[in-house]
Amino acid sequence: MSQQVPALPDLPEATVARLPEYLRALHHLAESGNDTVSSEALAGAAGVNSAKLRKDLSHLGSYGTRGVGYDVALLIDQIEYVLGLTQRRAVALVGVGNLGHALAGYAGFGSRGFRIAALFDADPGRVGEHINGLVVRHIDELPEIAEAESIAIGVIATPATAAQSVADRLVAAGVTSILNFAPCVLSVPDGVDVRKVDLAIELQILSFHEHRKASLIALPAAGGLTALPGGLAATGTEEAVGS
Amino acid sequence: MSQQVPALPDLPEATVARLPEYLRALHHLAESGNDTVSSEALAGAAGVNSAKLRKDLSHLGSYGTRGVGYDVALLIDQIEYVLGLTQRRAVALVGVGNLGHALAGYAGFGSRGFRIAALFDADPGRVGEHINGLVVRHIDELPEIAEAESIAIGVIATPATAAQSVADRLVAAGVTSILNFAPCVLSVPDGVDVRKVDLAIELQILSFHEHRKASLIALPAAGGLTALPGGLAATGTEEAVGS
């Protein structure tokens, strides 16, 4: 038998990743007093092109009005619904070092659909500390608190060496989504989602582009491919940037 | 100018984004005393599948040895070269609030190819503060210091309201790559690269998947779609409806 209508349209991942950006832009528009917005304008505010935006929204089945645009308030409701932001989700933050402290104090979580429900650390010296109105608890208390607070999302802000073990404990405590700030790969069971944020990786990607820009500027003549380590030289197929 | 920089292979963006992950895994392997590694093993350590890894590395023109694998040390050199990590790049960090403090203290920058060369803030109350051996300077001093330190990469950790103006000033000071932690879209001239990290967006993407998982488990009978905000119910692609 064919399945009943799914409660959620199953959106392309690329679309899901952009919806939060649209949402932010829409809130901004709403605060500025706009009732409707065209795909062109919203796309501009979200930093994408308008065809992409329209296609993304069409996946929600969202109804704009031809000749007019989208109803801002309605679109906000729809996107918040799809993203599951109609409830304020409880988040556990593990690791209150440098970065963890900053995250615990980050107002953006609170204003955008989340509530940091508990802070954990393994270091007894940190347990008991108050941050932003919350007490840091020992990681051993995770199971009971996760249960009590219905925590389904965990944020890992520990050193890389501890991250896998923390992930295991989060999963054991019923967490099914993890945001990982530790620079390492986590392995988790099927059904658990992991997203990763690695600051050094972001910089390294930028570094590549810096390197690339520098090499394009410095090199119009395709002669001198000598100085590089093994084998790279053969690959350059640039038709150069004219100048 | 006279530095003879060879043309870089122009890698697919998706490949560029994974190279740092491979690099981290390789360093880890090297520390554990491995001289060579197979695509299977390295892929596992980096959390990707081996075909993808081999294709990525093939874009570098990198030579593994058939029947053996890749030389760990050589591969590290090649990736670091391509990413432009053979020099330690100077980075300017603007905004030393909550998050900025944490970033300024983050050891991962130092150990992975970067040097925080200067800290800036617009708040006179913060100027002069010492963080991790650096003095916070007023943002007005950016041009001279960027010049003196050859800063080409800027990190924005200010509130969203200040981010665009900071970006403009960074660009004016010669910065050509920006890592933006502020939740807003930046507009910059062509030739300047921007990458964005938005913590709330990451959580919202996870929230979508939570919502989706929940809806699949408690899969409602087709009637139960009445409660959602305007119009979503009607959108399920018609053919899938088995009613």
Next chain:
DNA sequence: GCGTGTGAACTTCTTCACAGCC
């Protein structure tokens, strides 16, 4: 034998361009 390197098939994402509706 083993494991890399790679064409070819396939999937996903983006962009185009225009029909359809206000």
Next chain:
DNA sequence: GGCTGTGAAGAAGTTCACACGC
């Protein structure tokens, strides 16, 4: 006239599967 919604074309990325060199 203006703007959305969408098929169709195109580009980018992933996976397959196997030839080739060690």
